[in-house]
Amino acid sequence: GENVEQHPSTLSVQEGDSAVIKCTYSDSASNYFPWYKQELGKRPQLIIDIRSNVGEKKDQRIAVTLNKTAKHFSLHITETQPEDSAVYFCASLSGGGADGLTFGKGTHLIIQP
Amino acid sequence: DAGVIQSPRHEVTEMGQEVTLRCKPISGHDYLFWYRQTMMRGLELLIYFNNNVPIDDSGMPEDRFSAKMPNASFSTLKIQPSEPRDSAVYFCASSFRDNYGYTFGSGTRLTVV
Numbered sequence: 488g489e490n491v492e493q494h495p496s497t498l499s500v501q502e503g504d505s506a507v508i509k510c511t512y513s514d515s516a517s518n519y520f521p522w523y524k525q526e527l528g529k530r531p532q533l534i535i536d537i538r539s540n541v542g543e544k545k546d547q548r549i550a551v552t553l554n555k556t557a558k559h560f561s562l563h564i565t566e567t568q569p570e571d572s573a574v575y576f577c578a579s580l581s582g583g584g585a586d587g588l589t590f591g592k593g594t595h596l597i598i599q600p
Numbered sequence: 601d602a603g604v605i606q607s608p609r610h611e612v613t614e615m616g617q618e619v620t621l622r623c624k625p626i627s628g629h630d631y632l633f634w635y636r637q638t639m640m641r642g643l644e645l646l647i648y649f650n651n652n653v654p655i656d657d658s659g660m661p662e663d664r665f666s667a668k669m670p671n672a673s674f675s676t677l678k679i680q681p682s683e684p685r686d687s688a689v690y691f692c693a694s695s696f697r698d699n700y701g702y703t704f705g706s707g708t709r710l711t712v713v
Contacts, residue, residue, distance in 0.1 A: 521701050
């Protein structure tokens with residue numbers, strides 16, 4: 488089955504700086520890559536996603552890039568704010584779609600004031 | 601729409617007791633997923649349904665776990681008998697098609713003592 492690796496496990500940045508979280512996947516047929524944000528005690532919420540026919544997607548301060556050849560994708564958050572502090576999960580849907588989303592282990596993003 | 605609704609929010613039970621978790625997906629969504637979240641293992645897919653039919657239950661830990669979806673608006677996850685290692689947050693999620701973002705419920709925090 489699909490395997491998703493996520494790095495780093497913890498990321499601390501100064502408010503206003505940028506944050507980058509990286510994920511790799513194993514199934515070359517994977518075609519859908521969402522990112523979720525989970526605040527403490529809350530549910531994971533979809534913040535952005537990208538499909539395999541697109542290399543980059545942006546939504547205000549958040550962007551995601553996909554490199555199919557290298558089988559990795561990244562989340563970029565610019566001009567970070569205190570409310571960006573949370574755990575972020577990447578996920579991948581393998582090409583067959585039969586296994587559901589496979590999630591990375593998560594990155595705890597800490598925004599330092 | 602009220603989103604994905606799970607009950608109960610918290611459940612504390614004694615080892616050996618039966619536990620039933622409930623989920624109401626978003627109306628019109630034809631996929632329903634049960635995930636378990638722990639610090640050690642992250643988000644693990646237990647089972648998912650398409651149009652009320654179980655598609656993949658390979659993530660169900662063992663025979664003590666069972667899930668049903670008797671109609672499009674209701675699903676249950678049952679653990680019998682429960683064990684302390686089953687303590688986790690159990691999330692239900694639904695989606696329209698399998699390659700769209702999942703909407704998660706608020707989760708059920710299960711503690712088995």
